Amino acid sequence: MNKYVKYGLIGVVVIGILAAVVYFLKQNSTPVELYKTETAERKDIVNKVIVTGKVIPEDEINIKPQISGIIDKILLEEGVRVKSGDLIAIIKVVPNEQSMNQAAGRVRNAELALNNAKIEYDRNKTLFDKGVISSQDFNNLKLTYDQALQELKNAQADYQIIRKGSAGGSASANTNIRATVSGTILEIPVKEGDQVIQSNNFNEGTTIATIADMSKMIFEGEVDEAEVGKLSVGMPLEISLGALEEQKFDAKLKFIAPKGVEEEGAVQFKIEGDLDVKESDSTSYVRAGYSANASIVLEEKKDVLAIKEALLQFDKETEKPYVEVQTGENEFERKDLELGVSDGIDVEIVSGIGEDDKIKVWNKLEKKTEED
Numbered sequence: 001m002n003k004y005v006k007y008g009l010i011g012v013v014v015i016g017i018l019a020a021v022v023y024f025l026k027q028n029s030t031p032v033e034l035y036k037t038e039t040a041e042r043k044d045i046v047n048k049v050i051v052t053g054k055v056i057p058e059d060e061i062n063i064k065p066q067i068s069g070i071i072d073k074i075l076l077e078e079g080v081r082v083k084s085g086d087l088i089a090i091i092k093v094v095p096n097e098q099s100m101n102q103a104a105g106r107v108r109n110a111e112l113a114l115n116n117a118k119i120e121y122d123r124n125k126t127l128f129d130k131g132v133i134s135s136q137d138f139n140n141l142k143l144t145y146d147q148a149l150q151e152l153k154n155a156q157a158d159y160q161i162i163r164k165g166s167a168g169g170s171a172s173a174n175t176n177i178r179a180t181v182s183g184t185i186l187e188i189p190v191k192e193g194d195q196v197i198q199s200n201n202f203n204e205g206t207t208i209a210t211i212a213d214m215s216k217m218i219f220e221g222e223v224d225e226a227e228v229g230k231l232s233v234g235m236p237l238e239i240s241l242g243a244l245e246e247q248k249f250d251a252k253l254k255f256i257a258p259k260g261v262e263e264e265g266a267v268q269f270k271i272e273g274d275l276d277v278k279e280s281d282s283t284s285y286v287r288a289g290y291s292a293n294a295s296i297v298l299e300e301k302k303d304v305l306a307i308k309e310a311l312l313q314f315d316k317e318t319e320k321p322y323v324e325v326q327t328g329e330n331e332f333e334r335k336d337l338e339l340g341v342s343d344g345i346d347v348e349i350v351s352g353i354g355e356d357d358k359i360k361v362w363n364k365l366e367k368k369t370e371e372d
Helices: 002-029 097-129 135-164
Strands: 035-038 041-057 060-063 069-074 087-092 174-178 183-187 209-212 217-224 236-241 248-256 261-263 266-275 290-308 321-328 331-336 338-342 346-351 359-364
Touching (some): 041 266, 097 135, 217 248, 236 266, 290 338
Antiparallel strands (some): 035 359, 041 290, 069 087, 087 174, 183 209, 248 266, 321 331, 321 359
């Protein structure tokens, strides 16, 4: 009896071991999903380029003096709207001593020439009245006298301009600086008491004020050489300003630089766009120098089949794109693709897969342990 019990227990143990082996074999033979999958979706794709830059007036006019001197008074402030001819500042002329001495010498020379011409004129007039000299000789002497008189007036006027800043010789010795165009004063870089230099052929002169028409603003930015070939004059721009985050402004591309400038190893091309500014809307007042971003739509597709660009793989030899599509449990098959428009995140699928295909995600899933 003990013998049968012993063999029976041995049989039970063997059966248990076999059952355990079979169980573990089944568990290990069950396929485990090591990759996630995603499917293509229909969506709108917009391929656009973002250009950073700033908003500036189309034209800025620098007001410069026509004579050197010292700023006596500044009558207006930055931000004030002016009309052409409005008085901005007054300059007090500080004469140059050397120029004054030269001008005074010219006046003295002109006086001497006039005195000599007058003596000749008076003497010959008496002879002409007596009929001693001809009318032609007398007229030549009269012409010489009139020229000497005019030369004296010119020399005196030059002396007054150098000494007082005007030919009239005003007592205040001031020169008025007026706006040459209508617009807004953007900047007055000088102060009362500052010395200014006149504008001439050899010197640009000191800028008294800068005026611009704030209703004519442009966007100015730079585009990388990889994108500039896709742009064309007349393309619409959407401008967003850092200072006015909630508002968008429309613009049209009006200029693309024919020559690029290399900056930090990359070639950049300057572009400009006319900004549509509404002066009546005080909440959207655009100031010169605002930083801005311009969104330029290069291509747009509606309701197209698309996948995330992260799902794409590229053949090492041909560099053609493809994805791996699930064909069974943990089994995938390569599918070559023809791509369309891309926005940097999603890309259009022209051919190669359908909406129901499950596409392999490259990030491999780690098998969870019991401790996890």
